Amino acid sequence: MYNKLTNEIVEELKKIVGTNNVIYDDPDALEAYSHDEVAEKHYAHMPEAVVKPSSAEEIARIMKLANKYKIPITPRGAGSGLSGGAVPVYGGIVLSVERMNRILEIDKENLVVVVEPGVVTNEINNAVKEYGLFYAGYPMSVETCYIGGNVAENAGGGRAVKYGVTGRYVIGLEVVTPTGDIVHLGGKVMKDVTGYDLIHLMVGSEGTLGIFTKIYLKLMPLPQAKVDLLVLFHDMDTAIKVVPKIMTFGRIIPTSIEFMDDLSFKAACKYLNEKIPFEEAGAMLLIELDGNNKTELEEQYEIIGNLCMENGAIEVYVADNATTSERIWRIRRNIAEAWKQFSPHQSLEDVVVPISEIPTFLKKIREISNKYRVPIPCYGHAGDGNIHATPIKPPELSMEEWHEKLEKLLEEMYVVVKELGGVISGEHGIGHKRKKYLPLVLEPAHIEMMRAIKKALDPDLILNPGKII
Amino acid sequence: MYNKLTNEIVEELKKIVGTNNVIYDDPDALEAYSHDEVAEKHYAHMPEAVVKPSSAEEIARIMKLANKYKIPITPRGAGSGLSGGAVPVYGGIVLSVERMNRILEIDKENLVVVVEPGVVTNEINNAVKEYGLFYAGYPMSVETCYIGGNVAENAGGGRAVKYGVTGRYVIGLEVVTPTGDIVHLGGKVMKDVTGYDLIHLMVGSEGTLGIFTKIYLKLMPLPQAKVDLLVLFHDMDTAIKVVPKIMTFGRIIPTSIEFMDDLSFKAACKYLNEKIPFEEAGAMLLIELDGNNKTELEEQYEIIGNLCMENGAIEVYVADNATTSERIWRIRRNIAEAWKQFSPHQSLEDVVVPISEIPTFLKKIREISNKYRVPIPCYGHAGDGNIHATPIKPPELSMEEWHEKLEKLLEEMYVVVKELGGVISGEHGIGHKRKKYLPLVLEPAHIEMMRAIKKALDPDLILNPGKII
Incomplete structure (x- = not known):
């Protein structure tokens, strides 16, 4: 179906991007471009070459060349993806935007x-904050990921409850088409309704419909104050039921409503040696608010705190300074890392269910976990029903047993997700990782x-x- | 290219939707389905039949029939569109969702x-407000238009500065495909990033890629308070320059920032016999704020009012009750009607330019207006650069002269828009109306x-x- 690269084609590539910006015939250097952040080795694939263009014009020439010789092109940002989207599964050329x-x-x-696609997402906010502005997209990997990858994946992250996902802020694109x-x-x-959107x-087309070379992002006024609440509950059911109450009775749209089940936060708290008295808790919510008015924010967290306590919370911790806030968010961010101590192999999932179905989903996940004897800590974005259910390989299983088991387990999880709407x-x-499950x-x-x-x-x-398909 | 309807096909249609829900061979009844709100008669076209299905299954059967016999299908909502999108330009069948x-x-x-596609947009808010919720989509024709049409056009309207356009709230669709x-x-x-978006x-695909049969809309907490400011300026340049100041220095995102040039508001004020001392004003801004906290809102309109006065405003009128608010909004809503007194033929345009380019655009429009001797009042959504520049037919021109002139004028206007980004x-x-200008x-x-x-x-x-294409 595809042709292999030849020395002649590589010479043509060098003419386009310059000799220094082509990696070829150098397995050590190519290896870094064979995988993303999906840990499992069997999702990796070596490229035949890597090219590092510096402009839309160069990319257009590369695409025309690839079409002429039938060589697959796989665009790549920071390689921080979690679905194998930047893996060159048919070999060919990896097109890295790192120089742009x-x-x-x-x-x-x-x-x-x-911005160009290779800008680290965090740098955007560093650059615009001196003008009192901010870019609201906020993937959890904000310090490493590229904005191009965020746009390609329509990255979500922690602030989506209030601010939506990456796509809401993309108002213009310069794109090199597949041809x-x-x-x-x-x-x-x-x-803009001048033709199709x-x-x-x-x-979100995962690099399959075009390569972005310029991205126009909408900015907003930088909020001047924020506060975080860490709320402990006996069980997840009680915790999740508070979420729509905040949004309706409280009439407050928090920036984030993160949740963690006991498997998640207990691992993270132990790993961090965190002193929060978590032993009797079965679920935690982490609620972030932002705004421009400190007094109003205080009123809002009073309302939310009271709503939580009236609806079964054990305790509400308020973090209204950067140090305490960081202490709380560390728990949430270190769950994956904490579980890696137990076993390095995990399948980080990001299913979405209607918010009201989160408790049912978690109940089903416990059943699946028991059935397969695989721990599945669950945490993620309660405010939008986006759950990082994360099957962890039990250390006693061989990799082969694990893959076999995981495949069936994921199938069962996805069917539950589908049934819950x-x-x-x-x-x-x-990407590459979930493609086979799409027909399910x-x-x-x-x-x-x-x-x-x-x-x-x-x-x-x-x-x-x-x-994808 | 297409076939004509036959009695046999009409019989098949009657079997699908019921005899009472097919209009055929009845020019008077069909005429109502030959146009939308674009006034010009030459954009109208008679359908051969109208069908009124009641379910996705019926629509799917109609589409299969139409594919089999090569009959064009034109879906139709309330017919309140402004680009001829619901006009059956090749005849065939108009598919009205009025029963759904x-x-x-x-x-x-x-x-x-x-909701089903034939729900009047306003009814959604009437239905959800008792639960303290609201749907933020707000086309100006909210009392007549259907939600299906809003989704098909990605309708904007007055609240888009803060809340975005229709598309932001569409999270699910049941669609009958063209086949x-x-x-x-x-x-x-x-x-949701499970495949392409x-x-x-x-x-926004204007009924060309699918017919919506169920629409899932995201709701928000209903804001508890609102206030409107009407701000008079000597000229548009000064008025528009305040807009980014509100968003950045003021750190406030208003619900609406509407603007009106003197041609617009003077016509409307005279038409309404409105007593606002508008004579020395050259531009008006209408700024709406909403929120849950009256005190905070008061602080915000103080900030905005001061920003306006410091930056050249003549006067700021505050409307914090429904009566005064309605009085202000009536001016904005009655511009088109006021100009109809002068001449019934107008081409309601809705170009968008970067906010900072609004003054340049308006200057160029005055030049075009002088060159063609056609009044072009300009008003619209300053907060998002969306301008209703509206060429009005001078009474002395024949319809033929008008069409000829308008075509050239629009071409020139669109080129200016393009040049300004x-x-x-x-x-x-x-739709049908602007299709020929797309290659421009x-x-x-x-x-x-x-x-x-x-x-x-x-x-x-x-x-x-x-x-479209």
Whole structure:
């Protein structure tokens, strides 16, 4: 189906991007581009070459070359993905945007920042905060991930309850199409119905429909104050039932409502040697509020604290300074790390269910966990029903037994998700890792529509093949 | 290319939807379905038949029939569109969703309402407000338009500065595809990256990629207080420069920032016999704030009022009760009506430019207005750069002269928009009316992508042909 790279083609690539920006015939250097953050080795695949272009024009030429010779191209950001999206499963060329890392413009009048895809997401906020502005996208890997990858995956993260996910802020894109055209979609415009919404078809397309070379992001006024609440409950059912009460009776939309089950926070608290009296708790909520008015924020956390206590909370801890706040968030962020002490192999899932179904889902997960004898700590974003249910390999299982077991376990988990009206990925994407499960949860006509769109825009399936469909 | 309806096909349609729900061979009854709110008669076209299905299953059967006999299908909501999107330009069948007008579910736990496409948008808020909830989509025609049409056009309206446009709230769709499959996208899920974002490809596709049969909308807590400010300025330049100051120095995101030039508000004030001392003003801003805390709102409008006065405003009027508020909004809403007294023919445009380019755009529009000797009042949504520049037919011109002149004038206007980094439609859509101008403002490869997607999902171009591309 695809051709192999030849020395001639590599020479052509060198002419386009410069000799120093092509890696070829160097297995050690290529290895780093063979995987993302999915730990399991069998999802990795070696590229034949890596190219590091510096402009849309270079990428367009590479795409035309790839179409001519039928070589697959896999675009890559920081490689911090969690679904194998940047893995070159059919070999060919990995196109890394690492050199395209400039913040091109901060437009204070229009509240827009224009960036290249290789900018580290955190740097955007570092750059715009001196103007009293902020970019609201906030994946948990904000210190390493690239904005290009965030857009490709439509990254979610911790602030989505109030601010939505990455896509809400993408108002313009310069894109190189799979056939090598450079197309400009949207721009510094806050509304646009001039034809189909190709921007949001591109957002979340996991590098299969286009390569972003310029990204226009909407900015907002930087909130001046924030506060975090850590709320302990006896059980998850009680904890989750508070969430819609905050949103309706309390009329407050928090920035984050994170939850952790006991398997999650007990591991993290022990790992961090954290002194919070967590032993009698069965669930925790971590609620963040932001705003411009400290008094109003205090009123809001009073309301939320009271709502929690009236509805079965054991205790509410308030963190209104950076030190205490960091102490609380460390618990949430260190769950995966804590479990790695127990076993390095885990399958970090990111299913989404309707918020009201979280307790049922967690009950079913406990059943699945017992059935397969696999620990499955659950934590994540309660405010939007996005759950990191994370099967952990028991140390006594061989890798082969683990893979076999995991496959069945995930299938069962995904069927539960589907039955509860949910979806199997809320922020990490389908990629390579979840592709085989898609027919389990989507209707054939739905998958057929995606396939038809892919084929329409990339007739020879050159761009990131082997992903999603 | 398309076939004509026959009596046999009409009989089959009657079997699907019932005899009473097919209009055929009745020009008077069909005429109502030959146009939308675009006044110009030459954009109208008679359908051969109208069908009024009551379910997704019936629509799927109609689509399969239409594919079999190659008859075009044009879906229709309330017919309140402003780009001819519901006009059956190739004849065939108009599919009206008027009977599918049920609110199917108000889910208070998940903050979701599930509706059929024929629900009047305003009814959604009437239904959910008793639960302290609200749907933030707010087209100006909220009392007549259908939610199905809002989704098809990705309707904008007055609240988009704070709340975004319709698409932000669409989290699930049941869609009948152009080939007659029923597909379920998303649902009561707040995040979803399980495959391509087909929901937002459908949103704004103007009835060309699918017919929505169920719409899942995200709800929010109902704000408890609101206030409106009417601010008078000597000129538009000064008025517009306040907008980013509010967003950054003031750190306030208003619900609305509407603007009116003197041609607009003077016509409306005279028409309404409004006593506001508007004579020395050259521009007005109408700023709406909402929130849950009256004290905070007062602080915010103080800040905004002061910012306006420090930056050249003549006067700030505060409306913090429903009566005064309605008096202010009536001015904004009656501009089009006021100008109809002068001349019934106007071309209501909805271009978008970067906010900072509004003054330049308005200057260029005055030049175009002088050149063509056509009044072009400008008003609209300053907070998102969405401008209703509205060429008005001078009474002395014949209709023929007017059409000829308007075509050239619009071309010139759209080129200006393009040069300023804008787009030609922010909320009304391309439809039938602006189709011919698309090559003027979009790159050929961009149009080609849209055409490829349309062809991929609707190979025989059965669904709403003659629109967009």
